[in-house]
Amino acid sequence: MLKLAERVIMLKPSASIAAKKMVTELEAAGRTILDFTIGEPDLPTPPHIVEAAISAMRNGDTHYTASAGTPALREAVARKVAREKGLACKAENVVIGCGAKQLIYEAFATTVEASVEVIVPAPYWVSYPDIVGLQGGRPVIVTADAEDDFKLTPAALEAAITPATRWLVLNAPNNPTGVFYSREELTALAGVLRRYPHVWIMTDEIYENLFYEGERSPSIVEVAPDLAERSLLISGVSKAYAMTGWRVGYAVGPKPLIDAMTKLLSQSTTCPSSISQAAAVAALDGDQSCIDEATALYRKRRDRMVELLKQAPGLEVRAPSGAFYLYPCVAGLIGKTTPAGKVLKSDTDVALYLLEAANVAVVDGSAYGLSPYIRFSFATGMETIEQGCVNVVTACGALFANETRQSATA
Numbered sequence: 486m487l488k489l490a491e492r493v494i495m496l497k498p499s500a501s502i503a504a505k506k507m508v509t510e511l512e513a514a515g516r517t518i519l520d521f522t523i524g525e526p527d528l529p530t531p532p533h534i535v536e537a538a539i540s541a542m543r544n545g546d547t548h549y550t551a552s553a554g555t556p557a558l559r560e561a562v563a564r565k566v567a568r569e570k571g572l573a574c575k576a577e578n579v580v581i582g583c584g585a586k587q588l589i590y591e592a593f594a595t596t597v598e599a600s601v602e603v604i605v606p607a608p609y610w611v612s613y614p615d616i617v618g619l620q621g622g623r624p625v626i627v628t629a630d631a632e633d634d635f636k637l638t639p640a641a642l643e644a645a646i647t648p649a650t651r652w653l654v655l656n657a658p659n660n661p662t663g664v665f666y667s668r669e670e671l672t673a674l675a676g677v678l679r680r681y682p683h684v685w686i687m688t689d690e691i692y693e694n695l696f697y698e699g700e701r702s703p704s705i706v707e708v709a710p711d712l713a714e715r716s717l718l719i720s721g722v723s724k725a726y727a728m729t730g731w732r733v734g735y736a737v738g739p740k741p742l743i744d745a746m747t748k749l750l751s752q753s754t755t756c757p758s759s760i761s762q763a764a765a766v767a768a769l770d771g772d773q774s775c776i777d778e779a780t781a782l783y784r785k786r787r788d789r790m791v792e793l794l795k796q797a798p799g800l801e802v803r804a805p806s807g808a809f810y811l812y813p814c815v816a817g818l819i820g821k822t823t824p825a826g827k828v829l830k831s832d833t834d835v836a837l838y839l840l841e842a843a844n845v846a847v848v849d850g851s852a853y854g855l856s857p858y859i860r861f862s863f864a865t866g867m868e869t870i871e872q873g874c875v876n877v878v879t880a881c882g883a884l885f886a887n888e889t890r891q892s893a894t895a
Contacts, residue, residue: 603623813858
């Protein structure tokens, strides 16, 4: 019998992917599920991007590319960084991967080993700690509570840094909360980081173009350009351009790190799809009105979901500034007894209750390192949002009605 490596045995599956798998299985069994689990735009990829891929295939652009990506796409990324962030960037500072997740993995595989620590503010995207652990490193989880707007404070950052710290991970706009840092907040964090030159910064900006109020989410390398020499910017085309299935991400950083990541890619995937890379060039260099249109649509969905969920007793709802998630607190539901007689002891119990009682699928906050919360994605149709939220309001109301009945008969 094949013996699996211990690191794989210990590895947890992605919580969001696992939740989506459960939804698919329930739907296959005949249930109608209102799905808010997956962070994937329900919009089609814009036509001009699709046409670029078709042209690439017709022109014979269907072969291996360089492991770091095509020159055309690396240059397009460099132009985007210069255009949007005002930073000088060369193609040699860019590497293309099969999605942003792969590049996060390769960055940690390149730099993390036993005894290395990586600071991960919570709530966090589900895969950061596990990818660090796969390399033998230790994720250092620093809780960013609602009182701090789910943001890492300079004091908390400084307290977490040790001689073993190699990376700080900043994800903004954040998955699952949708918050991002102001220039003043990033300046304060940069002030701490300047005192610890051994700490590198991974800034995951996959949702950078999806913001709903005021100025877009700034990058720490914009605010503190002197830190660029030890920063790695991660992004991609999946979220802003509705290209999740095309699997194209990019990383921008110092050439020695980019070269090392490229070497690992040459021994794993060889290169991303040549066709997807041609499409990504069209996305980055082409008409950007598709982002404005998508953002306007997400803003309407966000506002409607916030409006409806605020009617649910026991939920504390905040409107996110970016990305496409709500992360309401469910502390008001913990301890309630369902009509079936089960006591809700955790946000996992709340998520399961909503699935059973409301046919609504969400992801529990424990997957993101901060409870008691649940995550809703509003990257889905308005009809699903309205029906799902109505069901949640009804299910939450049933908990309080059940409590009233129990008190009356006590």
